[in-house]
Amino acid sequence: AQSVTQLDSHVSVSEGTPVLLRCNYSSSYSPSLFWYVQHPNKGLQLLLKYTSAATLVKGINGFEAEFKKSETSFHLTKPSAHMSDAAEYFCVVSHLMYSGGGADGLTFGKGTHLIIQP
Amino acid sequence: DAGITQSPRYKITETGRQVTLMCHQTWSHSYMFWYRQDLGHGLRLIYYSAAADITDKGEVPDGYVVSRSKTENFPLTLESATRSQTSVYFCASSERGLSEQYFGPGTRLTVT
Numbered sequence: 001a002q003s004v005t006q007l008d009s010h011v012s013v014s015e016g017t018p019v020l021l022r023c024n025y026s027s028s029y030s031p032s033l034f035w036y037v038q039h040p041n042k043g044l045q046l047l048l049k050y051t052s053a054a055t056l057v058k059g060i061n062g063f064e065a066e067f068k069k070s071e072t073s074f075h076l077t078k079p080s081a082h083m084s085d086a087a088e089y090f091c092v093v094s095h096l097m098y099s100g101g102g103a104d105g106l107t108f109g110k111g112t113h114l115i116i117q118p
Numbered sequence: 119d120a121g122i123t124q125s126p127r128y129k130i131t132e133t134g135r136q137v138t139l140m141c142h143q144t145w146s147h148s149y150m151f152w153y154r155q156d157l158g159h160g161l162r163l164i165y166y167s168a169a170a171d172i173t174d175k176g177e178v179p180d181g182y183v184v185s186r187s188k189t190e191n192f193p194l195t196l197e198s199a200t201r202s203q204t205s206v207y208f209c210a211s212s213e214r215g216l217s218e219q220y221f222g223p224g225t226r227l228t229v230t
Contacts, residue, residue: 108160
């Protein structure tokens, strides 16, 4: 079975300082991992995706994440926070779905609320 | 416009009433999904569909019904709404063979 743990429900950083959002996962096979972002009253937008091609994944808006199999972690980072980064961030792991074959389901973490201080 | 749309965006209904939330995608994606988002729970899968006329239960299906007669539409029906179904509902789609899902803007449903 797969699961996702986002280690911080809230993270607060000052504008211009680095961002670190932590995520640990468990999976019974080699999963795909994602980070999604949700701005207030908006839908979810894909930030980045890991699918075993490279352990360091670059996403949109300057975010990147590193897959560490030995630590079962997939932490999200950004060198310098911007006010527009304030949002909810979800770490997500894929899992197999057998109905009809050919696609994965997603298991979501509970989210980390990122606050940017001016 | 291309993409995935949901309607209505906001809905208030009374306990016991039937409510249908609509989802439409223009990508011709094979898979479609319904999630609910509640504080402290993240997103939880209600139902999904692999193709027209193929649907299956997710993590929290009780009290919901889905259908998929056309590839592009995936309506979600609450047959007799309860207060516990007050939530934000997201529809998503994905292409066969790929993991990432693309989400609609959500429907905020309040059951009084």
